[in-house]
Amino acid sequence: MKRKVTIVGVGWLGKPLANCLKNRGFDVRGSVASKEELLAFEPSEQISLIKIEEDKIHGCWSDFINSSDVLIICFPPADRRDQNGVYVKQIEQLIKHTPAHQKVIFVSSTSVYPNTNQSIQESDHFTPETIGGKNIYQAEKVLRQHFGKQLTAVRMAGLIGGGRHPSQLLRENRVLKNPNVPVNVIHQTDAINLIVEVIDQDLFGEVINGCADLHPIRRDLYTNAAVTLGLPLPIFRDSKSFAFKLIDNSKSKRLLSFEYIYDDPQAYFNEEVKI
Numbered sequence: 548m549k550r551k552v553t554i555v556g557v558g559w560l561g562k563p564l565a566n567c568l569k570n571r572g573f574d575v576r577g578s579v580a581s582k583e584e585l586l587a588f589e590p591s592e593q594i595s596l597i598k599i600e601e602d603k604i605h606g607c608w609s610d611f612i613n614s615s616d617v618l619i620i621c622f623p624p625a626d627r628r629d630q631n632g633v634y635v636k637q638i639e640q641l642i643k644h645t646p647a648h649q650k651v652i653f654v655s656s657t658s659v660y661p662n663t664n665q666s667i668q669e670s671d672h673f674t675p676e677t678i679g680g681k682n683i684y685q686a687e688k689v690l691r692q693h694f695g696k697q698l699t700a701v702r703m704a705g706l707i708g709g710g711r712h713p714s715q716l717l718r719e720n721r722v723l724k725n726p727n728v729p730v731n732v733i734h735q736t737d738a739i740n741l742i743v744e745v746i747d748q749d750l751f752g753e754v755i756n757g758c759a760d761l762h763p764i765r766r767d768l769y770t771n772a773a774v775t776l777g778l779p780l781p782i783f784r785d786s787k788s789f790a791f792k793l794i795d796n797s798k799s800k801r802l803l804s805f806e807y808i809y810d811d812p813q814a815y816f817n818e819e820v821k822i
Contacts, residue, residue, distance in 0.1 A: 549574040552746065553615040555641070556622030557594060558584075559709060560654065564621065564739045571743065578611060580622070601636040608644050617746055618645065619652045620690075627679040638686040642693045650751055651690065652742060655700045657731055657756060659684040662790035669702070669754045669798055687754075696752030699745050701738075704758035704794050707812060708735035723769060726783035729762035731794040734809035744803045753802065758794035760810035768813055 550573050554561045557577035568575045578597035579585050588594040597606035599622075612618055620641070624634035645651075658680040660667050667673070675681040687700050733741075741757045744750075769781045799805045809815045 550616045550746075551576070551614055552617045552619060553577070553612050554619045554621050555597065555599075556580075556620070557588075558622065560706065560735065560738060561619070561621040563709065563735065564619070564742060567739050567743060568746075576611065576615075578606070599637045599640055601633055601640070604640050604644055612645060612649065615649070617650045617652060619654065619742065621654045623654075623656070624679060624682055627677075629682055630678055632682060632685070634682045635685045635689065639689055642689060645693075647693055647695070647697070649694065649697060651694050651698045652745055653687060653690055653698060653700045654742070655687055655702045655754075656680070656683050657702045657704045657758065657792075657794050659687070659702060660792050660794070662792050664789070664791055666793040666795045668795045669756055699751045699753045699755065701741060701745065702754065702756050702794075703738050704731040704733045704756070706735060706738060707732045707815070708809070711735075722782050722784050723765065724784050725786050725788075725791075726766035727764050727789060728791045729764050729793060730768060730812065731758050731762060731792065732812045733757045733759055733807075734812070734815060737807050737809055740808070741799060741803070741805060744805055748803055750802060755799050755802065756794050756796050757799060758796045759807055759812050760796065761812065762793055763811075763813045771813060 552568050552573050552575050554565055554575065554577040557565055557579055561577060565575045565577050576593035576595065578595045580598045582596065585594060585596050595606060595611050597604065597608060597611055626633070658677060659675050660680070661673055661676040663673070675684045690698050690700070737759070738757055741755070745755070766783060773780050796807070
């Protein structure tokens with residue numbers, strides 16, 4: 548019998564994730580939040596119109612998650628400066644209408660971690676600094692309270708690949724900040740494979756960081772991308788502050804024996820010369 552996976556938020560990450568799972572023999576259904584997004588899919592695809600608001604869920608939510616082996620929450624906050632906690636209220640609505648025995652993967656973010664100027668692991672004690680980080684961390688907490696050991700949160704670093712490339716900023720001639728700060732990123736392919744491994748290995752009740760092995764500094768990454776693409780060299784605005792964090796991905800390797808395909812983000816950027 549095919550395993551059934553339900554994805555809330557079939558967008559930049561959710562759509563290729565759905566395709567990957569289908570190719571591996573899963574029965575996949577997904578949701579989008581607008582009619583415009585729905586038009587991008589074929590009628591034969593199992594895509595539903597589900598809109599999660601602060602006080603209710605629009606759409607047939609119970610039918611949507613019915614008999615699902617794994618529910619993947621894959622939609623980010625609509626606003627990083629969400630001072631009213633709308634995202635957390637959306638997650639609370641989802642919890643309200645989902646049984647506690649449901650296995651859940653929450654696509655979280657390493658933005659929950661503060662800048663500690665050192666390596667940071669999942670088990671470290673911390674307090675988020677940014678509004679976005681606080682909201683996502685609170686969403687994790689309310690999900691954990693409801694689903695307990697049925698929940699795994701995968702904290703993804705900055706997502707690259709799939710059209711996301713430094714050339715976008717370079718062509719816009721932006722002045723870039725914090726040139727000497729190391730970057731924490733994960734390629735779209737690695738992010739998808741990490742989620743799939745959690746499902747395949749039935750690893751629930753965990754928090755896992757997803758991040759490339761290497762952390763080049765912003766100056767090197769953007770300068771090398773400009774040289775490779777034949778674009779003008781980037782302009783950096785030096786900052787007196789030097790706040791950073793280094794996301795430790797060792798737990799993903801230890802628990803899942805996970806191997807990152809794009810362990811060096813700089814090498815990936817230099818390869819993508821046509822983007």
